[in-house]
Amino acid sequence: MRFKFILGVALIPVAAYAANPVVETVPTALAVAAPVDDFAALDEEFEAALVVHTKELKGADKAQRRALRGNSPIKRYWPKFEAMSAAGEGRATLWLVEHIKENRDVRSKDRGAVLTPLFKSIIDNHADAEWFTSAVKSLAANKKYVGVDEAVAMLEKAAQTAKSDNAKAASLFFTAMMLADSDAARSEKLMAEIGEKYSNTVYGTAARASRATAEDSEVGKVAPTFVGETIDGFQFSIEDYRGKVVALDFYGFW
């Protein structure tokens, strides 16, 4: 899900090309303009190596397993993503952050020291990226390693630098969550603000959920408005369904 849109962009020209075998000559300008997405290519290479690695592990005995683990894809590809990240490719930085748990070379006590500069770099340089909300989510998930105070400081900055409402709302929401115990008053105030100002986002819904009561959604009340997201990332608002009779089904396949 994380890089689907990136791969999508990278694959569209290829697919369109393959579907039109009649076109034999590619205009030079087009060929030059089509950029090679180094990151998408590296990520694809890594995922393929991972599939091979998992297959090899299955058929291996104990000694072979040890050897395979010593030369795992994460070990081999980590420096490549690291170099790409250092060269300014923000998606590579996000990749490092999202794969650090799989990297056994970074011990959990050192995780915070590795993660903090990576998050700082993303917040300072990539706040307008489409994937910025993923970085914010990841930061919140790593608060244990980064430290709550440091995480809150970074999230506050992210809330300012973020371009999209969804990323801003996410930054503020996780700030409020982290402050819930240490500064309950500020946390509640923040939740109220997010719920009102960013009601058009998933995190606005989450913020209002934190303050909801059972009475708000009993028979006779106007249904609380919410923004939902499908598994493909499509967002919709219940407000778009006014004028229709709506049945809501809260379910799980489990």
Add this chain to the structure above:
Amino acid sequence: MPHLKTLVERHENDPFALIGINTGDEPDAYHDGVKEFGLTWLSAYQGMAMTPISDLYKVRGYPTYLVLDTDGTIAYRGHDGTAIDAVVEELLAKAKGK
């Protein structure tokens, strides 16, 4: 699920929408479920970490159904999937009468 499918098909040409709010399924299980039950309607996917919509509606048991009138007023809340049919019919009749 088969019952909901019938409900959706019956009101295909009416101002009616069924919206699913999925909770607690891993992505793979979700995709399998959609295929197995032939889900054609809109469904939010909340994933495993956060369940904002369920929290907003204080949903405690699954499945939980709500039926909303055209102005958003909650007309039914409960766990009986077959009970919502009559409520939907009634609200649609009222909407058509306007």
